[in-house]
Amino acid sequence: MELAKITGLRGEVNIPGDKSISHRCIMFGSIASGTTEISNFLQGADCLATINCFRRMGIEIENQEEKIIVHGKGLHGLTAPTEILDVGNSGTTTRLISGILVGQPFESKLSGDNSLNSRPMKRIIEPLTKMGGHISSILRNGCAPLYIAPGKLHGIHYDSPVASAQVKSSILLAGLYADGETSVTEPSLSRNHTELMLKEFGADIRSQFDLNTSKATAFIRPCSELYGQKIMVPGDISSAAYFIAAGLLVPDSEILIKNTGINATRAGILKVCENMGANITLLNERTEGGEAIADILVRTSKLHGTTISGDIIPTLIDEIPIIAIMAAAAEGTTIIKDAAELKVKETNRIETVVDNLKAMGCDIIATDDGMIIHGGKTLHGTTIHTLLDHRIAMAFSIAALIAEDTTRILDSKCVDVSYPTFYDSFENLL
Numbered sequence: 499m500e501l502a503k504i505t506g507l508r509g510e511v512n513i514p515g516d517k518s519i520s521h522r523c524i525m526f527g528s529i530a531s532g533t534t535e536i537s538n539f540l541q542g543a544d545c546l547a548t549i550n551c552f553r554r555m556g557i558e559i560e561n562q563e564e565k566i567i568v569h570g571k572g573l574h575g576l577t578a579p580t581e582i583l584d585v586g587n588s589g590t591t592t593r594l595i596s597g598i599l600v601g602q603p604f605e606s607k608l609s610g611d612n613s614l615n616s617r618p619m620k621r622i623i624e625p626l627t628k629m630g631g632h633i634s635s636i637l638r639n640g641c642a643p644l645y646i647a648p649g650k651l652h653g654i655h656y657d658s659p660v661a662s663a664q665v666k667s668s669i670l671l672a673g674l675y676a677d678g679e680t681s682v683t684e685p686s687l688s689r690n691h692t693e694l695m696l697k698e699f700g701a702d703i704r705s706q707f708d709l710n711t712s713k714a715t716a717f718i719r720p721c722s723e724l725y726g727q728k729i730m731v732p733g734d735i736s737s738a739a740y741f742i743a744a745g746l747l748v749p750d751s752e753i754l755i756k757n758t759g760i761n762a763t764r765a766g767i768l769k770v771c772e773n774m775g776a777n778i779t780l781l782n783e784r785t786e787g788g789e790a791i792a793d794i795l796v797r798t799s800k801l802h803g804t805t806i807s808g809d810i811i812p813t814l815i816d817e818i819p820i821i822a823i824m825a826a827a828a829e830g831t832t833i834i835k836d837a838a839e840l841k842v843k844e845t846n847r848i849e850t851v852v853d854n855l856k857a858m859g860c861d862i863i864a865t866d867d868g869m870i871i872h873g874g875k876t877l878h879g880t881t882i883h884t885l886l887d888h889r890i891a892m893a894f895s896i897a898a899l900i901a902e903d904t905t906r907i908l909d910s911k912c913v914d915v916s917y918p919t920f921y922d923s924f925e926n927l928l
């Protein structure tokens with residue numbers, strides 16, 4: 499994909515469904531009784547991988563594009579897959595499904611692409627094993643492919659060293675199959691879609707937040723049944739982030755981003771934008787299925803640097819590549835720290851962001867747990883090495899819109915992972 503500088507992005511954009519919520523609808527719908535009807539489901543490769551995994555375990559899932567219908571078979575209705583479950587590029591699929599699989603009376607194996615199979619899985623192997631689960635790394639390197647065998651699960655309390663919704667959700671899902679209460683404490687609150695949605699499905703789940711320490715704990719007790727739901731998936735704020743940045747950075751722009759999820763555990767980018775001096779207004783705020791939603795009106799703004807660290811990091815972890823682009827265009831210095839988790843995403847996102855922004859002429863250095871960006875230098879077009887990371891492709895596509903000359907995004911098709919219609923979405927804005 500080749501892109502060049504533009505001005506005047508104006509109009510409305512409808513963002514596809516939230517990736518985290520779409521995965522969870524399929525998983526919870528599959529182990530609930532009755533049907534789950536999902537609207538605005540994200541038809542991205544990661545969520546389609548989740549659908550395929552559950553189809554392989556005997557769940558009928560109708561994908562009618564406009565609507566997905568999951569014919570759930572109850573907590574104990576999954577059947578043994580006859581082949582390895584292919585989790586593709588999706589960390590969320592791998593870690594959440596593992597929590598369900600350790601509770602099943604059959605063996606299973608999961609494997610993904612090269613990126614997925616090099617991401618750390620010890621973070622779920624350890625707590626799931628403590629619960630009595632049988633789960634191991636087949637190559638004994640702490641990564642997928644994973645082998646899972648039947649085990650008798652008991653409730654535990656787990657103090658997670660990382661604020662990770664994938665780790666938390668994996669343990670809570672295993673907790674559905676345990677013999678007593680399971681709880682997970684994380685150092686700060688990560689996205690809480692599992693807690694909100696499992697409650698809607700009828701699970702016995704609650705959360706506690708310690709104001710003194712910022713630690714968050716979720717508790718779950720086994721229940722006899724979950725019940726199918728009707729779910730409208732809000733637009734994904736992680737996808738909206740590219741249009742927020744485009745609206746702020748491209749001169750003479752005004753973009754209305756419709757129906758976007760603004761759950762506080764996900765919307766850290768809005769706070770960062772405010773701190774950078776952005777002109778953003780939230781309209782039509784409402785709540786559906788426990789999830790906060792709004793339309794986001796963005797106008798071209800003169801941004802300044804900021805510091806991003808601590809508890810806000812888990813609420814914007816996937817947005818750091820695009821925040822780095824905003825920081826490169828802003829006046830002054832932006833410091834991003836406490837974000838070492840970036841190193842274990844689809845790529846090492848500290849490296850991929852810093853290398854590519856440097857190649858565009860930005861004054862940026864990588865640190866152990868983030869980056870320091872001295873903004874305000876003119877960016878120039880170059881070849882962007884996405885290393886097949888969808889967030890890098892999308893973030894640098896926005897950088898291309900404010901850079902001199904042409905920017906070439908290698909392997910731009912990888913946007914299919916979370917936003918297959920990303921490039922089409924610009925059509926309404928030109």
Ligand SMILES: O=C(O)C1=C[C@@H](OP(=O)(O)O)[C@@H](O)[C@H](O)C1
Nearest residue numbers: 518590661662663664665815816
């Ligand atoms: O639970 C989820 O849906 C996700 C949690 C985050 O990962 P971690 O839990 O590993 O931080 C995030 O990066 C990922 O895109 C989706």
Ligand SMILES: C=C(OP(=O)(O)O)C(=O)O
Nearest residue numbers: 587588589590816843889
């Ligand atoms: C990290 C991401 O997803 P996952 O962990 O599900 O692969 C992402 O979408 O940026």
